[in-house]
Amino acid sequence: MKVPPAKADTFSKSPDSNIRAILVYGPDEGLVQERSKSLVLSVVDDPLDPFRIVDLDNDQLKKQPALLSDEAAAISMMGGRRVVKIRSAGDALANCIKDFLQDPIGDALIIFEGGDLPARSKLRKIFESEKSAAAIACYKDDEKSLPNVIRQTVEKEGLFISNDALSFLVTNLGTDRRLTRRELQKLCLYKGKNSGNIELEDAIACIGDTATLTLDDIALSVAMGNIRNLENNLRRAQQENQNAITILRSVSRHFQKLHMISGLVTQGIPLDKALGTLRPPLFWKVAEPFKAQVRKWSPKALAKALSMLMETEANCKKTGSPAEILCARTLLEITAKAPTRIR
Structure with missing residues (x-):
């Protein structure tokens, strides 16, 4: 069953x-x-x-x-x-x-x-x-499942969470349920039981130092053409035991969002209005970099990057080559060719 x-x-x-x-x-x-x-x-x-x-x-x-x-x-x-x-x-x-x-x-x-x-x-x-x-x-929490996990955990402590704080936590947690629970328990202890709303500043003060480097950071590094950040983030991901398939899928989700918003903008929809269709909404700290990526990346270039990511995921599953090497090689290639890269 x-x-x-x-x-x-x-x-x-x-x-x-x-x-x-x-x-x-x-x-x-x-x-x-x-x-x-x-x-x-x-x-x-x-x-x-x-x-x-x-x-x-x-x-x-x-x-x-x-x-x-x-x-x-x-x-x-x-x-x-x-x-x-x-x-x-x-x-x-x-x-x-x-x-x-x-x-x-x-x-x-x-x-x-x-x-x-x-x-x-x-x-x-x-x-x-x-x-x-x-x-x-038991798959890793994503933007669909993580909000419910966060709300249920904080509500057990008699607390509520603002939309901005929730968006921040969704961006910075989710790679492991045990780590997510631990970070949320720390946040609830920091705020105090039955003390009202958890605001964005509470989440940043308590979670920011320990959970800022996530799979989303890798995706942002690739889309921004920042090779140094990508290498640092890949090392951290390896230390956190992130597997190659998970990393590739995270980057693919980011590029799918870029492709969708780029398509809407091409149809004449204003960028800010197009961004409003994203669920969950972008965290304010990544909104500007995301806009810059939409402006620089063409739909054709985004489609090619997505094709490379999907092909690499398939190769990780069926070839004898180490998945980590295949993943890193593809991400570095996309990053090096990114139109956002400052040369």
């Missing part, structure tokens, strides 16, 4: 009683941990209960496949349903889980935590096709 993204959070809090095993996977490790914890809490009250929760890892189960059935069938000393968690799950466990699902024993909920498993992953295919199993994908 493949859990739709829109129902992933609801399912994690209250999974179907017929589901025996659940794979939680994806590039957002923080979100994987968050949804895995929700699944655990759907069965036990204390996520640290040693009598009802057992932790295994990929290597343990690979060496001793029978452990899965043994732990699933075990009875808690203190009573109650048990949870078996398997960390760092990979395709090496595909046969193990397939055999277990053919004749599951016991009533324990089995939770597999995986990384960014590709669509061809054997483990993914098993969890997506079996009726008694489910797969939950």
